[in-house]
Amino acid sequence: MALFSITSRDPNSRARTGVLHLRGCEIETPAFMPVGTRGTVKAMLPEEVAEIGYKLILGNTFHLHLRPGSELIERLGGLHKFMNWPHAILTDSGGFQVYSLADMRKISEEGAEFSSPYDGAKVRIRPEDSITIQHRLGSDIVMAFDECLDFDAPAEAVRASVEMTLRWLERCKRAHEPRKDTSHLFGIVQGHFNPELRDYSARHTAEIDLPGYAIGGLSVGEPEPLMMSMLEAAIGPLPEEKPRYAMGIGLPLNLIDMVARGVDMFDCVVPTRNARNGRVFTFEGVRSMKQAQYAEDDAPLEDGCPCEACRKYSRAYLRHLYTCNEILSSRLLTGHNLTFFWRLMERIRDAVRTSSLPQLRAEIAAVYAKEG
């Protein structure tokens, strides 16, 4: 079965709905993927993540390779078995994490070398290594190894980097060849904040026949209009029939705006990390559980939300748990935020089908304008 099929198109935008067929799951798109960095969506049991509706999560190649080790996970039967997640897994390539290491990394044509943030050991990840690691993990969607650049990278460096990422993609494709029937390699469009280079990267990435394409290097601190224009430049040349994945994107308005521009897949730590910091997403805006106004508030976090926190607990209790730094706070608020993101994506899919994205956007913008 083909990985991706488009089920509807919004006549007023580039938005579409579709289905990803992965590991026996049908994943409706536009889809949001919770992040399970170290083989766990933080604070949640895998069953709880699946029960919300999610059947595709993201795992971090970089972290899992360093700890507990990708060979170890392979010997124990792969990441799905290791973390008791029978549904689909997309793994990133480690490119973005290598970039995050800043001074601790060295990038060359060959690949990346860096000191492990866990124990200082020297680690080398070439494009082929990244693919091999993702094969060991048993990923259903494998991401190509790419180079991300600092915000202030000079133009010549950007062009050279885009070219290198394209050469790396060819190497990734060759390395992935033996597994191409059981997992799907996605290429990644880079090009920094230069529209010509975004277009160039996208066109040449699209020339390499792959089951899907991602846009990387966005949401790294740039202003939002710049992010959206880079996305547009990058998405233009990508083939209509393949899924498009905006990496690391996650604020509610950004999701809507990128769906309108033709994005099908997203991942972000926003719902999970914010939950652990007591920040809760609702259709009335963000609530901070620190606030004294909830101290004696007997209402649920959000009326009509089907999550555990909203069905059984008051804001007062959730605030108490959060202010006492109780583990149950992270559990309940993560469950809520992931439920909110699921419901938001459902509303986005409905809005695409009914050509009503602008109305949904207006509603969300009214409460999320400041949050992006």
Added chain:
Amino acid sequence: MALFSITSRDPNSRARTGVLHLRGCEIETPAFMPVGTRGTVKAMLPEEVAEIGYKLILGNTFHLHLRPGSELIERLGGLHKFMNWPHAILTDSGGFQVYSLADMRKISEEGAEFSSPYDGAKVRIRPEDSITIQHRLGSDIVMAFDECLDFDAPAEAVRASVEMTLRWLERCKRAHEPRKDTSHLFGIVQGHFNPELRDYSARHTAEIDLPGYAIGGLSVGEPEPLMMSMLEAAIGPLPEEKPRYAMGIGLPLNLIDMVARGVDMFDCVVPTRNARNGRVFTFEGVRSMKQAQYAEDDAPLEDGCPCEACRKYSRAYLRHLYTCNEILSSRLLTGHNLTFFWRLMERIRDAVRTSSLPQLRAEIAAVYAKEG
């Protein structure tokens, strides 16, 4: 219905099995109570605690009174509703926590005064206040306010303290009078490490007619034989037909040894706190999830254990979660340890019924001698 009925007696020891009838629950004794200090058994949903089998947990008067406040909890419908625990709750009186404050407290005949460890505010808890606070929380079993003493307290101070705790008990009983039909006040035997004073305290406490009696001030660092002889001195004068509760007791061998001496109820942070520190109780002894030997161990924590961790995850995965400080580690290991304590108490109850406590003790001692 009477609070407590004895269902079997071991002819070879003082052990007995029984049932506590509380809030529509039948709680088999000897029973272990998980500790829910701040209105949550740390890392667990209340449903998960109940599903293991527990229908009686402990809440901390001291902590809940200071944060979020007992009046607030009362206005929100009481502790059961606040924390979504429909089953029975025993609250301690705060006496032990006041003792733990060391230099920050001042004890007089009137009661205790101390600075809140949360915000430094001056707080006064007299015996009547402790009972009022526990009424606000809606506790099913209310503990009398008692004085605990430092390990090196001089003999005269101990006698004076025992006398004062007895006078406080009379004040607690009067304060509890209006609620005596809906909740049960337990007195607490003190007497430090002096067998005559333990006996004295127990006799005079037992003279005050109450639905149950506790032994306090044990397991504060004293050698185990001393602890057991103090328990024996304290339990001797207590009425046969009333439940006896050894406060703060929790290591596997101690539970067995105290059951053999006639104890019916226990509470301890041992299973929950150890779980968060990666220490796991099994019938083969304690395992530390830090140990490298589990790094690639595909076996469950403990064969035959019905907990979530043992049914679905390998030691290798659990070690990985623990070493990465993941919240899911605390969840899964707490679930396991509480399941172990439930199974241990089941085995203890069976052993009492079949007069085989010595055999069970020998089995547990073989692996838990060093753990107490």
